[in-house]
Amino acid sequence: MPNVPEPANIIMVGAGRVAWHLAPALTAGGYSIKAVWSRSLPNAQALAKEVNSVAVEALDFTQLRNALVIISVTDGALPQVVENIKVSENNLVVHTSGSVGMEVLAPLGERIGVFYPLQTFSKEKKVDWQTVPICLEANTAADEGFLKKLAGKLSNKVLTVSSAERSRLHVAAVFACNFSNHMLNIAGKLLQSHSLPTDLLNPLVKETLEKALEISPAAAQTGPARRGDEAVLQKHLHLLADTPGWQDIYKILSQDIQRLAEQS
């Protein structure tokens, strides 16, 4: 690969939640967004206005050289955007997805990469970028170095994560976020079915999870399974008799907690 200059311009493809948080952070970091594209032109126009840029209708960026093209669309829309986008050969193209491999960008050339901010973004809520881990991947050391520099302007936690590692990270995130959220959901429904306020456990949940993040979940684990309190476990399984699905979940998770406790 020839020695290529660092990207001087940024093109934002997508105007979703990640783009809405990322583009302003980049301009605040001193970078200039040259153009914004979105499947919805009004969305592109709104974001372009926000970051002092212009909205474009065509996915053709061949006229822009030395650009970093950030594709920030849903996982499902990625292949279609890759199929239709036209970029100059010396542009670096990255996507921002946590669960899609870098190779999805292979049709666009050799200068490809991933710029994955490991956070959930809401429309209304400001993000503290300093604390957001940014997981990078690139095909060449030079591009990785450039992405590192760029990410370092946003966050204190920049790390290189391969596509294979990112898959593992995604599985772990499903447990840590989606499944823990589902546990709260089940708890809320159990409270509701016994006419108890669904927010009754919120202060306890907050404190418990703060403690887990502070001293590690292994050290913070409490409860009947951790104590090996068979009497309470049996009582709880009996109380869950009318929701056999949750009884099964109670059983399998208690066994796993006991298994890990025995190992430690």
Place this chain on the structure above:
Amino acid sequence: MPNVPEPANIIMVGAGRVAWHLAPALTAGGYSIKAVWSRSLPNAQALAKEVNSVAVEALDFTQLRNALVIISVTDGALPQVVENIKVSENNLVVHTSGSVGMEVLAPLGERIGVFYPLQTFSKEKKVDWQTVPICLEANTAADEGFLKKLAGKLSNKVLTVSSAERSRLHVAAVFACNFSNHMLNIAGKLLQSHSLPTDLLNPLVKETLEKALEISPAAAQTGPARRGDEAVLQKHLHLLADTPGWQDIYKILSQDIQRLAEQS
């Protein structure tokens, strides 16, 4: 039951974490702790010093009348304390356990109850009592009224919860706290086994769970199972092939998330 005066004194039985937080909160609320007992006399002395009280060695409180006796010991130690304690007939005796029925106190007379602060207490960390739900139960309306008044001095969230409801609450708490913590534990171990930093997901976990408590876990649920993304689900199950226990957990929880999503 004869008309009995409200308890004027408090006796603290136990000097564990709950007692260490509860006793100072009660004295701050204007109540006086007459005596502190603990299986460990030095612990009783330390807590007594903290709340300007005296430590006693014997579990005999027959000389104190019109007292509220708060038994705050581990669930396992409760029956033995109940067996050995001697209280005046006109004393109100409560325990602070979330998972033990009020009837464990029946040998001590008719004036019994439960004063259960629904929070986890750490030695080092100050508790914001105003936000701690206090679940009360008593045998008579008069005693319930007194406990309500007392709890109201500590917290804004005081509610009457029967022993049966408290059992259900405890099952829900296992899901919301113990099981969600276990999900974080599994996630950390998955990261570790792939040489990724175990705290990498912490900012995402924090944001996700704040959102769940804010807008409800049902509304906050995301992820491949919620989206019905079979391709990602299959990929994840494949990636978990070397940890069959967690593969089973992934499967059963994803199915339950999909089941609830279809109901809503």
